[in-house]
Amino acid sequence: MKKTVMIVDDQMGIRMLLEEVVKAEGHEVMTAENGKDALDKIKQKRPDLMLIDYKLPIMDGPTLLTHLEEQGENIPAIMMSGLVEEATLHTERFEQVKEVFAKPFDVDEAREHINRLLREES
Template structure:
């Protein structure tokens, strides 16, 4: 079974770049541009990993993870943020958040992180 990564970011360039990089690693990619769209996609088909922007329109990243956890939905999540320290502090009590990475990020770091998270 192919593993699926849900990429949630309001910037189209980042969504498309991550989609390409993750697909090159052999995974399926779903895209969402805000927290509401991500919530709908998660309830439709539960992804194996979520790459989630911290600041999003409608429902932001930390609220989305909190909402999912309250519903008993635990998806390993990588939070992406231009302010990684603030984001890390904000999500430290959320069990689903496994990593917080700063933007801009290195593509090789993304490859390694996604492969490591999906092989655990």
């Protein structure tokens, strides 16, 4: 069954790279440049998994997660950051954050984690 993965990152290169990885696995992709954009798109269609950059313009990753939590949306998420320790510290209270990726990340590792989480959540 096709799953939908939302990629929330302000860097177009990272969005495009992850989009290729996810599509190659046969899943649908939604993208957003910031947390506000992501919230608007989630109202249209709820993804099965989210890959969220920790530091984003307008609305950052933790703020996005807080809004989703307040709306009762428990969408599994992977947080991505160049500041892994800081990101881990600021997202450990969120039940929906299943992992924190260090940026830059290994594409094959990312693919494995995404597939595993999609399997676990179905």
